[in-house]
Amino acid sequence: MGVMQQQKEHQRVELTGIERLNLRVSNMINHPVAQIQRWVTIHRLDTDGEREWEEVMGLLSETDGIDMIFNDDESVTLKWEASTDEDRPVEVCESVEEAAPF
Structure with a gap:
């Protein structure tokens, strides 16, 4: 080495x-x-500090479109609605130029 x-x-x-x-x-x-x-449950691990957990949960609570459910076992379930077509990223497709028929 x-x-x-x-x-x-x-x-x-x-x-x-x-x-x-x-x-x-x-x-x-x-x-x-x-x-x-369109949902996920996040469990707090022993390695997650109080300050870190509170900061991340605070950021999530400020995010539009996310509903938070605080469970009895200290986990948090996040739910959200499907995004509309307007919110989805636009896929860029390259156009293939064809030779003119004349």
Whole structure:
């Protein structure tokens, strides 16, 4: 193993608690099954700090179109409506130019 590779391994960047929680919640919301059913339940893990949990839940509560249900087991269920055609991203299709028939 070269010296450069060893240095890269020692320079791993650790995510903060808020970044880990944001990434986990984002992945759960964007999961294909959650997108089909339009709801997901987020469980608070032992590694989720109080401050991080409150900040992420606060951001979610401010997001338009998301309904939050706080469950008895300290989990949170998020529900949302299907987006309209106007809200969906536009797919760009490249046009194929055909040779003129003349």
